[in-house]
Amino acid sequence: DTGVSQNPRHKITKRGQNVTFRCDPISEHNRLYWYRQTLGQGPEFLTYFQNEAQLEKSRLLSDRFSAERPKGSFSTLEIQRTEQGDSAMYLCASSVRQGINEKLFFGSGTQLSVL
Amino acid sequence: QQPVQSPQAVILREGEDAVINCSSSKALYSVHWYRQKHGEAPVFLMILLKGGEQKGHDKISASFNEKKQQSSLYLTASQLSYSGTYFCGTEGDNFNKFYFGSGTKLNVKP
Numbered sequence: 210d211t212g213v214s215q216n217p218r219h220k221i222t223k224r225g226q227n228v229t230f231r232c233d234p235i236s237e238h239n240r241l242y243w244y245r246q247t248l249g250q251g252p253e254f255l256t257y258f259q260n261e262a263q264l265e266k267s268r269l270l271s272d273r274f275s276a277e278r279p280k281g282s283f284s285t286l287e288i289q290r291t292e293q294g295d296s297a298m299y300l301c302a303s304s305v306r307q308g309i310n311e312k313l314f315f316g317s318g319t320q321l322s323v324l
Numbered sequence: 325q326q327p328v329q330s331p332q333a334v335i336l337r338e339g340e341d342a343v344i345n346c347s348s349s350k351a352l353y354s355v356h357w358y359r360q361k362h363g364e365a366p367v368f369l370m371i372l373l374k375g376g377e378q379k380g381h382d383k384i385s386a387s388f389n390e391k392k393q394q395s396s397l398y399l400t401a402s403q404l405s406y407s408g409t410y411f412c413g414t415e416g417d418n419f420n421k422f423y424f425g426s427g428t429k430l431n432v433k434p
Contacts, residue, residue, distance in 0.1 A: 213365075242421070242422070244424075249426070249427070250426050250427070251326070251329075251411045251424035251425050251426045251427050252366065252411070252424045253424075254421050254422065254423060254424075257421050265421055300365065300366075310354075310371060310373065311354075311371075311415075312356070312368050312371060313356070313358075313366075313368065313413070313422065314368070315358075315365035315366045315367070316365055317364065317365045318365060
């Protein structure tokens, strides 16, 4: 169990640029979540995959955000035409569900700063 | 659907006790508790399922009252290592996503 890995750890970009983050979940986990966290707030749900299928996407997520999970393994989160309001920590979590018992394992996150 | 946590912040001396509350306006199927230290990822503490159960982990325990749609986290004889931000997470009614509260920042001082 190597844990959930996220890259890069930090990303600084200029407004209007596109950015892509990667998440490698724990290998046997079929569920993968993306959350966004700003200072002093709890993780805010963005989207969720079960295997390669994206089952839900937050209504808060604009069309500039897209996520993929090809072959049900790693996942990428892309933000197009970044805005200063996109600055946040982007957290990935993976899990495997057993009945109604599910425990999320979080990665260390990618801290995005949009200048 | 985001659960509400209280208090927002707690300052304790080592050895003191604290209670953190989490409530939801929606029916709860399970409640999760996580702790996040500054600059680190949230770490799972425990999950409580329907049935009003209580759980304990070392000197940290929790209760879940599904009728009141509330959960409480109890930290007994706090240690310096307990410092961090505690989040409760609740499942949506489609079991597909977790909503997290805004967190309770706990600061344990010597």
